[in-house]
Amino acid sequence: MESSGERPDRSSVDAARAALHTVRAEQERTAAQIQVPAGYDEMIALAIGVWIGVEGWRGPSDRWSVVATGLFAVVLAWQVRRFRERNGAWVGGWRGGRFAGVVAATAVVLIGGLILGRVAGSHGHPWLAVAIGAVAGLCWFGLSRLWMRIYRAELGATR
Amino acid sequence: MSRPPQRLDPLLASTNRLAMMAVLHDVDQVEFVTLRDRLGVSDSVLSKLIGGLAEPGYVTVRKGVLGGRRTTWVAATRRGHRALTGHVAALRALIAHVGTAEPERSLSRQ
Structure with missing residues (x-):
């Protein structure tokens, strides 16, 4: 040519x-x-919910916050490993273009959720932190599914 | 000022190399056996393909573990992504030159 x-x-x-x-x-x-393993989004969403929810119950010690953060990291690493084993490949979140909005929204949900959860706990509303955690987990679940839809659309998949 | 025309990349003239770069363009890393099965080539052929694209800096390799076994992960570099994008643009330009342009499909990646 x-x-x-x-x-x-x-x-x-x-x-x-x-x-x-x-x-x-x-x-x-x-x-x-490329397929998302069964329970992948659900497990990470649950870990996010627990992570943020615990922020409202931390009290004078950061111990439970550290435990919840560690638990989230373990669940995330476990799910990433499952994804790699299922696909023999890894697809990271940041790909620019149409993905930027989804990634930015995910960051806002996580950081905002952690801050709001901590504020709710410090004002004596630990159950509000749990609710914030649940909402943040659901938001992450939806954003993750949206990300994958955009990915498939970018690659021209018919399904 | 108009942009210079995209040039076909001679390193991507081989179908296997082009297919490999196309796979690597849409994922961040692929494991050796998965890539081998995907391209339908032998271990030695894939090793040569990887070596041929690693030398000009289009791909990188890293040792790792998958499912408890040692393996090699292959990834496209920024230079490799740019090379594929430019090559595809040149292919489209070539076809458009004779008035039968292929339909556009996204190949963007940052």
Whole structure:
């Protein structure tokens, strides 16, 4: 294949079409093959809910906050490992473009949830922190599913 | 000022190399056996493909573990992503040159 200023011949164009077909086919195969393991989103959403909810019950000691943070980290690492084992691949969250809004919203949910949970607890409303944690977990669940829909759409998947 | 025309990348002229870069473009890392099965090539062929694209800095490899066994993870570099994007743009330009442009499909990635 040549890409000089001269008009390309028919064989070059056919080869270019075949190359583009290869790229498209691989994109569609990736979209079809990458699957989120069962319970992946649910487990992380639950860990987020517990993490934020505990912020309202921490009292004078940070011990439970540290435990909840550690639990969240363990659950996250476990689910990432399951994803890698299921797919033989890893797809990170940050991909720019249309994903930026979803990633930003996820950061707001997590950071905002932690701050609000701590504030609720410090004002004597620990159950409010639990509710905030539940909402944050649900938000994360929805954002994660939205991210995957965008991913499949970007790769041109039909499902 | 118009942008310079995209050039076809000779390193991506091989179908296997192009397919491998297309796979790596849409994920962050792929494990060796998964990539081998996906491309339908042997271990030695895949090793050569990886070596051929690692040398110009298109891919990186890292040793790791998957399911309790040692394996190799392969990832495209920023340079590799740019090379594939430019190559695809050049392919489209080539086809458009004869007035039968392929439909656009997103290949963007930051």
